[in-house]
Amino acid sequence: MVTIKDIAQATGVSCTTVSNVIHGREKRVSAETVNRIREAIQTLGYVPNMSARSLVSNSSKVIGFINHVIVRPDTHFMEDPFHSSIISSIEYNLRESGYYLMLRTVKTPEDLMAFLQNWSIDGLFITGIFKDSFYDALSTLSIPIVLIDSYVRQPNVCNIGLEDFKGSYNATRYLIDHGHRRIAFASPNIKDGGVLQERFLGYKAALNDASIPFDQNLIIEHEMDLESCSLSGDRLFQMPDVTGLIVTADYMAAGIIAVLRERGIRVPEDISVIGFDDISISQLTSPPLTTIHQDMYTKSRLAVETMLKLLEGTPVTQTEITLPTRLVERASVRTIS
Structure with a gap:
């Protein structure tokens, strides 16, 4: 050998x-x-010889990326370009530091424990979890964990997040400033204590500050696959007085815009749409999508840097990092009187 x-x-x-x-x-x-x-x-x-190297160094050089987003059997979460971008950026930054990334979807705490028992993992990245039984299982682990886009607050757990509330607030305010009063909100299922709830609360706060009554009938909750976007389009078709739409993800916004076009509803002439994330697809929609930008590369880089510090035993002084957002104006919003 x-x-x-x-x-x-x-x-x-x-x-x-x-x-x-x-x-x-x-x-x-x-x-x-x-x-x-x-x-x-x-x-x-x-x-x-990775096995031998792991035994000698007591390190596998493998970091797990756990997806706890459960989707329908005929879809998968990597269809969302947002997740693809985050994962590819994390993989690149880890590779530059000599580590490997292993991707795994787990549904239950038992699935997670089985995964960790079968693979030698040095640390875990986990996206968008909530304070539930799954998180309780994480709190028993002794390996480094870095959360991404989570609102679980615990002193010994690091999280890299975003101005979700402020970003959604600014998106809604932008529509209001352009004359819109009947503004719908489209999102996957909104769970307490998560990113989508923060974006929902930002939307509500902007309406309140503009003295616009909140209307629960304008909340559309469907998933991001094409079939679900079709359902969202059907709901909007039944709301002819709605002139503006906030969508919590660009991928979902792109699907809704395509469905609306099929039904003869024009963007922005009939309805203005703002997305969230500023992924590449936002520039490919027709018209190009006005959206809330987040720096996914910086988010991924900071997640990897934090993980490496934890692996090296270096003290992490900032366990909670919140990255800024900004609105990117394109062509999917019009001004109305």
Whole structure:
């Protein structure tokens, strides 16, 4: 079996240098040396023994990404470009630090424990959880955990979040400032203590500050797949007096806009729409979508940096990080008198 020592002898460098290249820490090594080591790895047929490495270092170099968003059997959460962007950015930042990412969807605390018993995981990223039995199971774990977009507050748990309330407030205020008074709100199921509830509360607060009565009949709760967007479009079709719509995700907004077009409802001539996230699809809708921007790359980078500090035993002084949002004006909102 070819070893790191064999590669080092063949290239005339130290074992540490070879190890840095194998683990993706190439910033510490010159480009010429990296190429020489890679050629030797290919020529000699070196294959890393991850199991042996895990036993020696007491680290698998694997970080789990747990999805606790349960969707219908005929869909999956990676269809949402938001999740794809977050996961790909986390994977990139971990790879740069020599770690691997393992993605897993779990429904129950028992599923989570079974996963951890079968795989050697150094830490966990978890998105959008609530204070329930699933979270109670997390509180018993001894490995580092970084939450993303969660409103669970606990001193020893780190969370990277967003101005969800403020972003939704500003989106609603933008419609109000453009003359809209009958403004609907479309979202997946709104659960207490989560991101969607914060965005819902921001919407309500903006209406209240503008002395616009809240109307429960203007709340549309369906999922983000095309079939559910069709149901949302049907609801809006039955609300001819609604001139504005706040949607809690760009992906959902894009689906609703497509459904409305099929029903002869024009955006923004008949109804103005604002999304949330500013993913790439928001620039591809017709018309391009006005939306609330969040910096997903920074969110992912901070999540990875926090995880690495926890793994290294470095004190984390800021366990709660809230990133700013801003409104991006495109062409899906019109001014009405």
